[in-house]
Amino acid sequence: MIPATFDYIRPASLDEACHVLRDAGDSGDDVKVLAGGQSLLPLLRLRLAYPSALVDLGRLPGLRGVEDRGDHVFIGALTTHDEVLRSPVVREHVPLVAMATATVADPAVRHRGTFGGSLAHADPAGDLPAVALALDCVFIARSAEGEREIPAAEFFTDYLETALRPGEVLIGVRAPKLGADWGFHYEKFTRTAQAWAIVGVAAAVRSEGGDIAEARIGLTNMGPTPLRAQVAEEALRGLGVAHGNGGGPAPGSAPGSAPDGARDPVRDACGQAAEGASPPSDLHARPDYRAHLARVLTYRAVRAASA
Structure with missing residues (x-):
């Protein structure tokens, strides 16, 4: 499709860009900021966004690096x-x-x-x-x-x-910078390669003496905004990272079960990752499936980060 008509503005400095945007806000105009354009241009082509003007910041000095x-x-x-x-x-x-x-x-x-x-x-x-x-x-x-x-x-x-x-x-x-006692992992599930995440999990885990001293878990596509899995974070605090086998749950297994039948406290805690989330429903996944993915991917991300 062809975008709706808009004015194109390329300010020469950051100060000029700020004044242009302030004036547009004062006048009630719908102005969008253009950087790389990889997210905005598809919206314009589909007419999901139709601003009165684009302010192109792509060549401003000092904002790169x-x-x-x-x-x-x-x-x-x-x-x-x-x-x-x-x-x-x-x-x-x-x-x-x-x-x-x-x-x-x-x-x-x-x-x-x-x-x-x-x-x-x-x-x-x-x-x-x-x-x-x-x-x-x-x-x-x-x-x-x-x-x-x-x-x-x-x-x-x-x-x-x-x-x-x-x-x-x-x-x-x-x-x-979080230091050498932190581990990190990003786990992402997509329908096809290079597609948007159906669910993603960003995990940062700080370990002390073989235990999880602190966990931070960010969830992708589990609500209208990205969110922290705060219930799971709190449940993980103090758990020993040596528990469990480090892999995902076996097909059909209960959320807290391990392959040998023993309970895995880390998996139990990660099973609370979807608490408080409002996962969307679309052509790719229903809310209950996204909640399941959040639990599974959180476990994988936490295990990888704590390793």
């Missing part, structure tokens, strides 16, 4: 997925970001799509929002009035909606 800033890694909003994936700083200090980025679409999309654009698009089926929640990332927004920090837990507010205010632009994300 990965920096090691001591206790955290800063990823510029216009950094492409491919640049994130190839960054040695990301792979060393925030490997969960690299794991999830490697599953984003295909190489062509990863060379054009941007890290910040994917997060600001706020698709609950996207891979990176759940990772940002699991890592407790901080989003840096810029407006004509200055910069503002938004914790990941407050950033995603509804389906395709964020806490960004009219006139604000996401300029980058701070991803904390």
